Amino acid sequence: MLQELSHMDRITQLQDEIQQLLMIMSNTIAYLTSRANFLQVSPDVPVTKQRNPDKFDPAEVFEANQKELVTDLIVKAKQIEYLINSLPEPEPEEEQAKRLQVLEDEMTIANAEYVRAVDRAKDLHAQISDVLRMMLVETDGDLPETSPG
Secondary structure: OOOOOOOHHHHHHHHHHHHHHHHHHHHHHHHHOOOOOOOEOOOOOOOOOOOHHOOOOHHHHHHHHHHHHHHHHHHHHHHHHHHHHHOOOOOHHHHHHHHHHHHHHHHHHHHHHHHHHHHHHHHHHHHHHHHHHHHHHHHHOOOOOOOOO
């Protein structure tokens, strides 16, 4: 059981790391699209729009930021890879089927015990109700009758 919790902790960590990776990717795309200047990439396609100088980073700053973003992505990807490699190997289907069959057998036994306990509770309730009814009938017969008025 404790080992299963440890595996679940790793899966939760993996989910968190993947969310962080997606956030880094999203921020990277936002940065690259908002802080880049328009450059001509083909002599056949002219640049028709320019950004204000305060809207884009100088080439050396942009290059340094790109490298930092790539580094962040690589580090996060390696952390995710480490977590994936630390997960246990999947259980073979035959073992899984056996384990599930044992659990199903245990559940069937527990369900049968539950049904017996409910039936016993119903029987006890009926017995107590009968005893209380008898006591009330006997008590009513022992009471002196009082006349109104």
